[in-house]
Amino acid sequence: MSSQVKRIKVNLNKKLSSSYEISIGHDIIGKIGTIIAENRIADRYVVVTDSNVSVLYGELFLKELRKAGGEKAKAEIIEFPAGEASKNITTALTIVGRLLNLGVDRKSALLALGGGVVGDMTGFIASVFMRSIPYIQVPTSLLAQVDSSIGGKTAVDLPEGKNLLGTFYQPRGVFVDLKFLNTLPASEFNNGMAEIIKYGIIDDPDFFCLLEEGVEAIKKRDEAFLERIVTTSCRTKKKIVEIDEKDQGLRHILNFGHTIGHAVESGSEYKIPHGSAISAGMIAAARISERLYDFPSSDRARIERLIEAVGLPGYIPEFIRTEGVLARLKWDKKKSGTMINFVLLKKIGMPFVTAQVTESTLREVIEELRK
Ligand SMILES: NC(=O)c1ccc[n+]([C@@H]2O[C@H](COP(=O)([O-])OP(=O)(O)OC[C@H]3O[C@@H](n4cnc5c(N)ncnc54)[C@H](O)[C@@H]3O)[C@@H](O)[C@H]2O)c1
Structure with missing residues (x-):
């Protein structure tokens, strides 16, 4: 069942450049690709996800994204081991290395497909990679859907404590597909x-x-x-x-x-x-x-x-x-x-x-x- 998409506008400091929409619906994974393609946020997309979410939705999401973007659409996926233990600077640098190998540049955007760990880390990388590139949140855990994907707080953990290295950097959009919750433990x-x-x-x-x-x-x-x-x-x-x-x-x-x-x-x-x-x-x-x-x-x-x-x-x-x-x-x-x-x-x-x-x-x- 695919449903209507509800849209909520997040207006920040009256600066249109950092305002964005939260789109909410059931089974909207196909529509996400189309909305992103319509908005022409970037020429190329890299999906960042964790090992659990990748198995469940990685390929499907990539397929929909390529379908919506047409023949020339470039979309790749990078995954890292699921869990808070991965939310650190070492994982972030590994992902950055992969982005450089793929030839990702400032015309590219990152898509954070996963829970708060994926969202926080992808947002952090997007905020500093080549002095910032756009990113989009596709939260798959309930916590990420109602909390961490909204508001632009990004971070990785340090040995001294959680979220000690981070930025405020707003996503270009948040897509909440409630169907993801069917597989959530x-x-x-x-x-x-x-x-x-x-x-x-x-x-x-x-x-x-x-x-x-x-x-x-x-x-x-x-x-x-x-x-x-x-x-x-x-x-x-x-x-x-x-x-x-x-x-x-x-x-x-x-x-x-x-x-x-x-x-x-x-x-x-x-x-x-x-x-x-x-x-x-x-x-x-x-x-x-x-x-x-x-x-x-x-x-x-x-x-x-x-x-x-x-x-x-x-x-x-x-x-x-x-x-x-x-x-x-x-x-x-x-x-x-x-x-x-x-x-x-x-x-x-x-x-x-x-x-x-x-x-x-x-x-x-x-x-x-x-x-
Ligand atoms: N940026 C913010 O404002 C903000 C706010 C609150 C929390 N956070 C951060 O969010 C993180 C916690 O987020 P979380 O609770 O989503 O943890 P998480 O990202 O580790 O996800 C929880 C687990 O659920 C799995 N998962 C996610 N979606 C799934 C799905 N649809 N089906 C099956 N499994 C799925 C993940 O692989 C993981 O194993 C913490 O690092 C916290 O610091 C950030």
């Missing part, structure tokens, strides 16, 4: 769901209600419902990025649940999935908001119920030490040279940023979430 699906729930909590009480009512549809991965919640999530992310492209203010609210969540994730030495860590982080932030800022306990309970209902664990496993989580938060503080900012809530849909959370409150809430 459950744990990866949950990673994206955690971000979708976050949008409801920080931005839109009605959307939060919709998610509450749609738990069964989410669990069944109902196509129409997924399209609805992915589209709303993309709109929310684009709205926030339009106001604060360079992450100097409002964009911080996207970190809701992530400050403690990342500390939990690294405290587990990345043994627990990102979505589970962020879920625990969101519940911790809701509980801190309730204790310190009169966030209604009924809203806190709704957040916990929704997270649990979609199948995300909202607790911190016993093997993760409280001291480890606190040490990680202190390390973040030292690294940034400022206070740690927490995104807390006055109500669902009303977040605010504060550094006023004491270590004892953090310790109590982390202990409460243990299982």
Whole structure:
């Protein structure tokens, strides 16, 4: 089934050159090639993807791209091993070497076909290769579709930490094909769901209600419902990025649940999935908001119920030490040279940023979430 393509415009700083569209639909892989060819972004395309996505969609995508571009269309594919461990400067340099061997120049564009790892790395390479060439995002994981493909943050990881080498560089377009989600493993699906729930909590009480009512549809991965919640999530992310492209203010609210969540994730030495860590982080932030800022306990309970209902664990496993989580938060503080900012809530849909959370409150809430 191929569907209508919905288009959302991302307007950045009123500069048309860095504005672009997010196109969303079901089974639009054929249309992606046509839209790209119509827009004549480049003479030549190189698809960058990872080993998992390549097996599933690499050849098909390349075929559609060549078909849309006509006889003379040049399109190649480069793949690298799937996983966060590949998101580093060594992989980036290997890809750059391949681009040079292929004779890629400034009239070429990169297509990032994959999850957030592919998107972040391809965007990073595009931003610096020959002083920048265009790139397009074709996100295939739920997290990439609702979050990482939108907003132009690119990066690779360094041994000292995640995303430490990167740029702000906007793609020329984002193509969200919901059909990709059919092959996404459950744990990866949950990673994206955690971000979708976050949008409801920080931005839109009605959307939060919709998610509450749609738990069964989410669990069944109902196509129409997924399209609805992915589209709303993309709109929310684009709205926030339009106001604060360079992450100097409002964009911080996207970190809701992530400050403690990342500390939990690294405290587990990345043994627990990102979505589970962020879920625990969101519940911790809701509980801190309730204790310190009169966030209604009924809203806190709704957040916990929704997270649990979609199948995300909202607790911190016993093997993760409280001291480890606190040490990680202190390390973040030292690294940034400022206070740690927490995104807390006055109500669902009303977040605010504060550094006023004491270590004892953090310790109590982390202990409460243990299982
Ligand atoms: N740039 C941003 O604004 C931003 C925001 C959030 C996260 N990120 C980054 O995104 C990354 C995480 O992204 P992710 O969760 O997509 O991880 P990922 O790219 O590693 O993808 C997760 C796994 O799913 C597989 N996969 C992807 N699509 C698939 C599909 N359709 N079918 C089957 N398997 C599929 C991948 O091969 C991989 O094994 C992190 O590096 C994070 O730092 C960036």
